[in-house]
Amino acid sequence: MKTSKKLGQHFLIDFKLIEREVEWLDCNGRTVLEIGGGRGNITEELLKYAKMVHVVEKDARLAWFMEKRFENKGNVKIIIGDIRNTVLPECERVIGNIPYYISSEIVFKILRSIMGWEKAILMFQKEFAQRLCAKAGERNYSRLSLMAQMGYGIKLLEMVPQSSFCPPPKVDSAVMEFTRKEKLLDEKEMGDFEEFIRKVFPYRKKKLKSALRHAKIEIRDQSNALLEKRVFQADLDDFLAIWRSTKI
Numbered sequence: 001m002k003t004s005k006k007l008g009q010h011f012l013i014d015f016k017l018i019e020r021e022v023e024w025l026d027c028n029g030r031t032v033l034e035i036g037g038g039r040g041n042i043t044e045e046l047l048k049y050a051k052m053v054h055v056v057e058k059d060a061r062l063a064w065f066m067e068k069r070f071e072n073k074g075n076v077k078i079i080i081g082d083i084r085n086t087v088l089p090e091c092e093r094v095i096g097n098i099p100y101y102i103s104s105e106i107v108f109k110i111l112r113s114i115m116g117w118e119k120a121i122l123m124f125q126k127e128f129a130q131r132l133c134a135k136a137g138e139r140n141y142s143r144l145s146l147m148a149q150m151g152y153g154i155k156l157l158e159m160v161p162q163s164s165f166c167p168p169p170k171v172d173s174a175v176m177e178f179t180r181k182e183k184l185l186d187e188k189e190m191g192d193f194e195e196f197i198r199k200v201f202p203y204r205k206k207k208l209k210s211a212l213r214h215a216k217i218e219i220r221d222q223s224n225a226l227l228e229k230r231v232f233q234a235d236l237d238d239f240l241a242i243w244r245s246t247k248i
Contacts, residue, residue: 011038012097012123014164017175018045024157024177025121027093033117035083035096035106040066042095047073054089058082084109094120094178100169103128107148110178120178121157129156129174136235143201147194150236152178184240196243204231208242220245 012018022045025032029051037043037055043066046053053076057063063080070076079086084105094117098106103124110120124132132148133156134140148154155177162168185193196217203211209227212219219227219242226238234242 010097010165010167010169012041012164013166014160015041017158017160017164018042020158021095021121021123021175022046022049024175025093025095025119027095030092031090032093032095033088033091035094035098035122037066037078038062038097040069042097043070043076046095047076050093051075052077054079054091056081056083056086056088091117092119093117095122097123097173100125100128100171104144107132107144118180120152121175122178123160123173123175125169126159126172126174129176132176136238137233141232142204143197146197146201146236146239150181150184152180154178193240193243196246197239200231200239206231208234212242212246217246 018041021042025046027046027050029049031052032046032050032054034043034046034053034055037057039062043053043055047070055063055066055076056079057066058081060080063078066078070078079089084102088109094110096106106122110117131140131142131144132154134142134145157175157177160173160175162170162172164173183190199215199217200208200211203214206214207228207230209222211231212227224242224245226234226242229238
């Protein structure tokens with residue numbers, strides 16, 4: 001079956017890595033959401049352990065292929081749809097090798113979801129993975145880093161060479177582990193805070209005092225020492241403290 005360049009399809013053919021991904025997921029007796037089933041290689045390994053596997057696959061050809069491949073399995077459901085606008089089922093685990101062109105959207109989709117999942121094993125382009133892990137003050141630190149680390153404990157598990165895929169992508173990849181953290185904000189507060197971060201981070205090299213002024217955000221205490229930090233130097237606690245002092 002030909003791959004679709006438009007959908008960024010690169011199928012993982014390293015079966016030892018697939019075994020490790022499923023082992024890291026720890027899905028025995030649990031309900032799993034798989035993002036992008038492809039040809040079903042990860043799905044087949046998941047079905048050995050999971051109670052139920054929900055696979056969201058955008059490519060109707062691949063969804064049909066998987067329906068045929070697993071037609072005798074009672075613990076799998078294939079959902080044809082784009083993960084970005086599909087209503088996600090309740091699950092305890094999430095797994096997927098994420099197309100590079102929608103990586104940010106996938107992270108924010110899962111971040112906002114209320115599925116109740118506890119752990120995810122996801123593969124991204126290496127550079128994107130480095131952005132996810134970046135700390136305050138580092139070159140790759142961004143709005144994505146901040147919001148992702150607010151919601152999850154993130155760990156880089158393994159670098160993956162291009163040769164592990166067919167066809168091989170032009171860049172290396174990385175397998176990431178995400179464990180959900182306790183929520184710091186309720187749903188409305190989270191939306192407000194995310195909007196605050198979205199407005200401020202375009203001025204990442206400016207001092208926070210200047211960035212807030214450019215973003216037209218007022219703050220009660222202009223003498224707050226945190227305002228002398230540059231945007232890319234501020235960590236989550238800093239941003240939460242400043243956000244709580246704003247008049248948005």
